[in-house]
Amino acid sequence: MISLDRSTILQYKKFTEWTDTLQDVQESAWLQPIAERKASVGEIISHLKNWDSYLITTIIPAIKAGEGMVFPDFDSFNDIAYEYARSGISQNRLLDEFKLTRLQLVEILLAETEVVFKRVTVNGVETCPHTGTPYSLLYIIHEFNDHDKHHKNQILEVI
Template identity: 30%
Template structure:
């Protein structure tokens, strides 16, 4: 994953994965992946809401060369709220929102010149760092869900 396009293609893999969950039976969609853990629905909601948060507060500001509006988040509270949000959505709606949020991020990221990817905005975050962190975050959750689906097959 070296060029801008390779980075964006890797980051886009979440879309295909999320769409594949449409075929997941409801009991697996809503069942915890392990005791005391989230369900696939909770994980999808979690990633979607983080995508929206970073789009609005980091990625768009970086693309537009304006100050980021990131604020210290209580991650546990944000994640609890994300899981609660997922409970209010149908599987179809949540997956659609997830795909839309990631596509919006990809569109904005595509429009940032590759030469700016390594630049640290406000000495805090670069596009490269953002993509690497969330690529790894996606892979972590995708592996959890895949393991759960395999174990419950």
């Protein structure tokens, strides 16, 4: 069983301190794939922003309405984020949008603990098949922290 508490949310917030350093990534590298058939730094940031926005606009309202969490097909959802990163948005603006979205989400998570800790289903499943942990929004944030670390490591390898 994984221990989940307020520090999980604060860790999620802390990631923005690292993404602030990405303002220094050379513009020529911003939209270059980090490896063959992989996203670019800009696409990764857009992808993270998109998932945070999805939690704010779809997941949190669903939990408040007594429903489970439903996540879309990852590939097509991520493609939308990648397209946005390539749409002409500047590096600094995308980083700012990511940070604002992440901080907005963290503010909601810290204020609405009943939503955060409530046990819910994810795409109809009650517990994580890998850990056996009952699903909650806090557990998803824990998983997203691991997801952030994965992408941070990918980016650090190329910058």
